[in-house]
Each structure stands twice: as C-alpha cells, then as structure tokens.
Amino acid sequence: MSSTPNSKQANNLPGFDPKMGQLEVIEPGIAMFHGFANVAFAYGRGEMIVVDTSSRQMGAAAVRAIREVSEEPFAFLIYTHGHGDHAFGTEAFITDAITRGHARPKIWAHEDVAGRFKRYALTRGWQSHINRLQFGGAFASDGLFDPKSFSFPDLVYRDQQFLDLVGEPVELHHAMGETDDATWVxxxxxxxxxxxxxxxxxxxxxxxxxxxxxxxxxxxxxxxAIAKCAPQYILPGHGPAYRGEELCKEVLSETARALRLIHDEVVRRLNAGEWPVDIVEANISIPADLAAKPYLQPIYGCAPFVVRDVIRRYAGWWTGEPSQMFPASRKERGADILALCGRDAILAKTRALKDAADLKRALALAEIALNANPSDYEAIRLNAEILEAMAGGERSFIARNFFAGAARQLRERAKSQI
Ligand SMILES: [Zn+2]
Known part of the structure; x- marks a missing residue:
C-alpha cells in the first residue's frame, strides 16, 4: 500500500481539499494542517497544543509542516475521537519530541477512546474489510487496525477537562455525535x-x-452548545477552516437544524406507529434552503443514512416486514420468483429498467435473478453494470464506493467463469 493516497484516490475523496497536505496559518498562533483529516494547532506562548494527529500516512507530513512555522514543544496531543484518520498519526509527533529533546507530549482524550481501540483490535478483520470498501482502497491496510498502531491516551476525562497552556485556558468538552468518544476543544x-x-x-x-x-x-x-460560545474560528475535522462569528454561527446552527429536522421527522413517524421500512421508503430529506448550503452537501454521508441512524437508535433492527423476522433464504426466494416468471423475462425487464435509468428497481430485480443462481453469468454482468451506473451517479462517497466495490467483486466472479 502506498504511504499516502495517490492523486487519483485523493481526488476521489469527499469534498476534495485543494490544500491537502498543506499547512494553513489562520492567524499568528492558530494553524491547520489539511490532511484527509485535519490537524489543528494553537501555539505562540512557548508551548503548543495539537488537536488530532491525522492518519498513520499523514502524521509525519503534519509534523514537518508545523515545524516550518513553530519550534515550540508539543505540550498536549488531544484526540477529538478515536477514528484512524484522526488518532493514528501520533507516533510522528512523539518521535519529533524525542528527536528535539523535548518532553514527551501528554496525550489527552475522552475515556471511551481506549474502549474504541480495543474494539478495533477485537474486530480487526471486519474493520479492514469494510474500510477497504468504504474508502475505495485509499486508506485501509491490514496493519491499520493492528493493536501496535494505537497510541492510547495517557490521560482521560469524562465530561469536561480544563487544561492550561502556559497560562491560557483550554477546555475539553465531551460530546456524542459521529462517535460516543468525541471531544471538542x-x-x-x-x-x-x-x-x-x-x-x-x-x-x-x-x-x-x-x-x-x-x-x-x-x-x-x-x-x-458550541454556537453558544460564539466562536470566531472553527477548525473542523474535514474541510476548510471557518472564520468570522457570523459564518461560524451559521455553519453550527444550520447543520444542527438539518440533523434535528431529520431526527424529529423519524421520531414523529415512529411515534405514529410507522415501521422502519415505511420510514425508509418515505425518503425523508432536508428542505431546499438547507440542501443548498455548501457545508451540507451529501458528498460523504447523506440524509437517507441519517434516517437509518435514528431508526436504529430507537427502534432496533427489525424492518417491520413479517417475512424479515426469520427470512427465507435469498436463494429460495429468488428461485420461487424465477420459477413463476422465468429467468429470461426477469432479465429482460431488468435491462429495460436499467435502460430507462430506473436503477433502484433494476437492481432489485437483478438481485433476484442473481440470488436464484449466483453463477448465472448474464445475471452477474447485469448486476455489475447496474451497480457501476449507480456508482457513477452517486454523490455520497461512501455509497459510491460500496456500489463500485460490489461491482468489482461481480466482475471478478464473471471473469472466473470464462
Ligand atoms: Zn474523520
């Protein structure tokens, strides 16, 4: 695996950042390294705090970049959460401190980060598999979730923690959002x-x-809660730095509004007795004024995923379809439909739907034919073609990569049959 994403992979990343790999000095004493995940620096008082250490591949580049503008020792490395693109670049920062004869920086994080690392070690195979698909091969490697890769925090906190950077107050606040172990500084x-x-x-x-x-x-x-502090600067985990009280407030409050609208609509429907499958099919989305915001584009996650998150949180895994409680196998169901309709008729209808760009319905039918006979060469190829078309039109990086990954696997299967 390459040590950094190659340019094709990087261009494929969500909201590809033209400043990727560069340090941006926001103002004297505040800087941000643009990685796939950003690294934030606050300095100028004789010591520096570092918020996140980026990925294993990008940590050293982040260190090199900040050393162009400041030689101050790293006092604290603070993880905003334990994801690999934020907390796996630590070694480079520790090495820098040792090389310069500085004291080893203290790593701070929420107390649940350690549990996350342990879960990664427990499910290492799954994490590697799913991240390889989700990131289209750009970041995952088998070594990534090796327990040796984790730099566990030295110091942890539960709700809030107050630090002192050469007399300047620094507050750590626990939050739940993308993860349960989140910290905002x-x-x-x-x-x-x-x-x-x-x-x-x-x-x-x-x-x-x-x-x-x-x-x-x-x-x-x-x-x-962050908006109430009226920040002048927001340095985010991904994407550009935000400057100015008005813009910061807008980004925070409008993003919160988008999440609340989806959350509340799902909860309203659950309370009215709708089943998860009905709620998914309702295609809940955000209003046009929010959908137009540059910071709410569905280029990584998307509204249908948020809907699923809320359902799963409150309503478990059952879709509400009785057939899905103890489902018949996909092979049996596919074979029954094929026996009734005939394989050729199903494939013909699938092709017609695909040609009419009705890709979701085309995929549903194509899957039935494939499930009935997983080695049906034509069904394999048709599935792959539909998935490739879906990937081509999909804005969500995650969904796009999963479609493309599934298509790739089918193409391999088809090749093995020739
Ligand atoms: Zn991230």
Missing part, C-alpha cells in the same frame, strides 16, 4: 473551537452503513 481567549468531526463540512455522517451506532440528536445538541 475550546480556547475562550482566542474564541477558537477545534471540533474534529462534529463539523465535517458536508452532511453529517450518521448512519454509516456498516459502522456502529452514531448519535444524530446529540450531534445537533453539541453544535448548538
């Missing part, structure tokens, strides 16, 4: 909020298809 003197993935400069990524539960309502509440 507030420096009141500078009115600087370093928020990790509580702001991702796109539709918040709750309901990620194959990851653990996320927290739509708490995410909105946290953004509202």
């Amino acid at each position: 507030w420096m009141p003197t500078r009115r600087l909020a370093m928020v990790g993935d509580l702001i991702v400069s796109s539709m918040p990524n709750t309901g990620n298809p194959n990851k653990v539960q996320r927290y739509t309502l708490e995410w909105a509440e946290t953004l509202e």
